Amino acid sequence: xxxxxxxxxxxxxxxxxxxxxxxxxxxxxxxxxxxxxxxxxxxxxxxxxxxxxxxxxxxxxxxxxxxxxxxxxxxxxxxxxxxxxxxxxxxxxxxxxxxxxxxxxxxxxxxxxxxxxxxxxxxxxxxxxxxxxxxxxxxxxxxxxxxxxxxxxxxxxxxxxxxxxxxxxxxx
Numbered sequence: 171x172x173x174x175x176x177x178x179x180x181x182x183x184x185x186x187x188x189x190x191x192x193x194x195x196x197x198x199x200x201x202x203x204x205x206x207x208x209x210x211x212x213x214x215x216x217x218x219x220x221x222x223x224x225x226x227x228x229x230x231x232x233x234x235x236x237x238x239x240x241x242x243x244x245x246x247x248x249x250x251x252x253x254x255x256x257x258x259x260x261x262x263x264x265x266x267x268x269x270x271x272x273x274x275x276x277x278x279x280x281x282x283x284x285x286x287x288x289x290x291x292x293x294x295x296x297x298x299x300x301x302x303x304x305x306x307x308x309x310x311x312x313x314x315x316x317x318x319x320x321x322x323x324x325x326x327x328x329x330x331x332x333x334x335x336x337x338x339x340x341x342x
Contacts, residue, residue, distance in 0.1 A: 204257050205257065206256065207255070207256065207258050207265050208254070208265075208325060209255075209264075209265045209266065209268065210251050210252065210253040210254075211271045211272055213249075213250045213279070215248050215250065215284040215285075216245060216246070216285055217245060217246065217248060217283050217286055217287070217292070218243045218244065218286070218288065219244070219300035220238070220239060220240060220241070220244070221235035221238040221299065221300060221301060222239045228241060243287065243289075248329060248330065248331060249329075250275070250328070250329055250330075251329075251330075252275055252313060252317075253325045253327075254266050254320075254322040254324060254325055255322070255323050255325040256322045256323055265322055266317070271317070271322075274320075279309055279312060279313065282294065294309075294312050295308055302329055302331045302335065302337045305329060306337040306338070309327050310327045310341060314341065326340050327339045
């Protein structure tokens with residue numbers, strides 16, 4: 171991979187190089203020296219789940235998933251961090267309005283999962299093993315299209331299951 175260095179005096183060459191990467195309407199305001207800011211909204215929810223494979227016996231599930239395979243379920247107080255990245259608007263001073271972001275997270279995630287059983291009641295987890303990793307990816311998938319409508323980029327979803335365990339997903 172070649173790394174090109176462009177000084178402030180060579181921006182027209184950089185714009186030519188990148189013209190195929192961005193829509194024309196974006197290129198008219200393209201600033202290769204724009205400052206990118208990351209903003210994060212923190213939300214919390216409580217939910218129950220069980221880690222298990224239905225094709226396994228209770229003994230096999232216990233060996234694979236430990237006490238998280240309890241047939242009577244178990245719960246967590248999850249902490250969700252949603253990080254966006256983008257340019258700071260010269261009009262609003264925001265990357266995105268955090269109140270709008272909070273409303274999206276509440277509508278698309280919290281209202282659908284809080285005080286519910288992830289295995290049974292959460293539609294965006296249907297037919298998936300209810301691990302923190304899978305839940306983190308599923309949350310990304312429901313949030314990303316809505317965040318794009320804000321004109322921002324979803325950078326990271328971090329989901330803390332306990333104070334010691336968390337998963338992060340960057341959309342890759």
